[in-house]
Amino acid sequence: MMTLDQLNNASAAGFVKGLDGTYEHSPWIAERAAASRPFATLAALKVALARVVREATVDEQLGLIRAHPELAGKAAVAGALTAESTNEQQKAGLTACTPQEFEKLQRLNADYNARFGWPFILAVRGPRGTGFTRAEIIATFERRLRAHPDLERAECLRQIHRIAEIRLNDKFGVKPALGEQLWDWAAELARHSDTEDFLTCTYATPAHTAVAQQLMAWMRDCGFDEVSRDAVGNVVGVYNGTTGKRLLTGSHFDTVRRAGRFDGRLGILAPMLVVRELHRQGRRLPFGLEVIGFSEEECQRFPADFLASSAVIGAFDAAWLDRTDTDGITLRDAMQAAGLPGTPAAIAALKRDPARYLGFVEVHIEQGPVLDSLDLPLGIVTSINGSRRYTGEVVGLASHAGTTPMGQRRDAAAGVAELILFAEQRAAAVPDVVATVGMLEVPSGSTNVIPGRCRFSLDLRATTDTARDALDADVRAKLADICERRGLSFTLQPTLAANAAPSDPTWQARWEAAVAALGLPLHRLPSGAGHDAMKIHELLPQAMLFVRGGNGGISHNPLESVTADDAQLAVEAFQQLIESLHV
Numbered sequence: 001m002m003t004l005d006q007l008n009n010a011s012a013a014g015f016v017k018g019l020d021g022t023y024e025h026s027p028w029i030a031e032r033a034a035a036s037r038p039f040a041t042l043a044a045l046k047v048a049l050a051r052v053v054r055e056a057t058v059d060e061q062l063g064l065i066r067a068h069p070e071l072a073g074k075a076a077v078a079g080a081l082t083a084e085s086t087n088e089q090q091k092a093g094l095t096a097c098t099p100q101e102f103e104k105l106q107r108l109n110a111d112y113n114a115r116f117g118w119p120f121i122l123a124v125r126g127p128r129g130t131g132f133t134r135a136e137i138i139a140t141f142e143r144r145l146r147a148h149p150d151l152e153r154a155e156c157l158r159q160i161h162r163i164a165e166i167r168l169n170d171k172f173g174v175k176p177a178l179g180e181q182l183w184d185w186a187a188e189l190a191r192h193s194d195t196e197d198f199l200t201c202t203y204a205t206p207a208h209t210a211v212a213q214q215l216m217a218w219m220r221d222c223g224f225d226e227v228s229r230d231a232v233g234n235v236v237g238v239y240n241g242t243t244g245k246r247l248l249t250g251s252h253f254d255t256v257r258r259a260g261r262f263d264g265r266l267g268i269l270a271p272m273l274v275v276r277e278l279h280r281q282g283r284r285l286p287f288g289l290e291v292i293g294f295s296e297e298e299c300q301r302f303p304a305d306f307l308a309s310s311a312v313i314g315a316f317d318a319a320w321l322d323r324t325d326t327d328g329i330t331l332r333d334a335m336q337a338a339g340l341p342g343t344p345a346a347i348a349a350l351k352r353d354p355a356r357y358l359g360f361v362e363v364h365i366e367q368g369p370v371l372d373s374l375d376l377p378l379g380i381v382t383s384i385n386g387s388r389r390y391t392g393e394v395v396g397l398a399s400h401a402g403t404t405p406m407g408q409r410r411d412a413a414a415g416v417a418e419l420i421l422f423a424e425q426r427a428a429a430v431p432d433v434v435a436t437v438g439m440l441e442v443p444s445g446s447t448n449v450i451p452g453r454c455r456f457s458l459d460l461r462a463t464t465d466t467a468r469d470a471l472d473a474d475v476r477a478k479l480a481d482i483c484e485r486r487g488l489s490f491t492l493q494p495t496l497a498a499n500a501a502p503s504d505p506t507w508q509a510r511w512e513a514a515v516a517a518l519g520l521p522l523h524r525l526p527s528g529a530g531h532d533a534m535k536i537h538e539l540l541p542q543a544m545l546f547v548r549g550g551n552g553g554i555s556h557n558p559l560e561s562v563t564a565d566d567a568q569l570a571v572e573a574f575q576q577l578i579e580s581l582h583v
């Protein structure tokens, strides 16, 4: 087995030779990375190699992509692949295709080559490292055939880095055992779903209760001292320290409909593994670890935002208990059906005393493309965006599309279209500010009628409340201006206002130190999505760590993906964080 010391101390030529076969027929990558030695960790080496490729010219990147064989292509059949590629394609079962599958893959290879001009690249051993099925490979192939060429080239390069990562693990004899355990747990939890076809786990359903029970069982196995399910269904595990103070952590286990496996759950499972390792070593920290699996964050079944973390900070509104889901079941009844008390007194008792806690940290999948596009496994959150949401309606006059001259129209949809373009430009002009019209509708519109009404949603977010409010004021002023000029009227109904939750500087710095200790470069980014940490922020200092999502960072989607290696780094970062915490 190779060691990092050997590579760090080798001549430049020896370094390149040591990494032979990591990147297919492309020694220039190792040649350029050699100057960045010494590498503190294997993760640092992986990031440095990826960086060389990211900074290379497009022609060099295409050369790297084209150095790869087709999947189950002619070279594979002729036995003309490198040893590494043969091993990977064999493991993925690509050498044992049925005639139909083989024919399908040949056609996909031909179509893909015709569209992009390079071979389709997929790390066939997948995010877990044990391999995609042939059906998954074919489905991925078909999906990516429709991608934009620039995005597809970037995805091919990321797949190449994943291939290199697995090859390096093999070379170094390294196995991301904690990450694999996390991955397997996430897969196991995903078996509990409200629906059969996709993962959906909404509040207080039988699948949701099953997940809670599974988490509790695993927490006991991990060696937590106390494990319980509280009055709103949060799963709470405590690993005692030598003093009464505790670090609070966790994330949610409910999901959106057609969800991914890692959203929320990653942030429960990672600290569970940290506790398991402490327990195995018979170690106690000077502070306790309290891990909460929040029962509700996604606001899918009941209109009660963050009901679980609200209960923990004492902000659960008892009026929510009377709110109903789409079947008319009240929150109170749903809680009782799930074996939860659902009484205001029991819920009020969940409020934590901030004096007993050091702070709150949350690990979460990024749910965006930033880390994936930078080839970085971890990122440090600076702030959770504040937001304002509205539903709006612009009213004009529905009149004949043929007879009404352009200058005499009151077109509601054209007015909203102007607003959308303004919001897009206004948000793009400022860093870390975003504006989205996600819903747009011309009620009972028709081809030959000028839109008399247009309904829309508006979602505005920013890292600071000041930036959010400035964006909000500008967009609303523009709407008034557009309607005035076009002879339209409008209504704008606020549906949500949430303040930004900047990370606590001390806790953010602790995450930064933890990531740096793993040999990784620091990348700070805001969280565009809301998280439990946003609520806990009202009670305790908080900071979040983001983990790269694969497939361009897609989330709230079955394609959501985290590699076992990145999950491993997330657990290790958590371990670093608590090791360096002196209280």
Ligand SMILES: [Zn+2]
Binding pocket: 252, 263, 264, 297, 364, 531
């Ligand atoms: Zn989440």
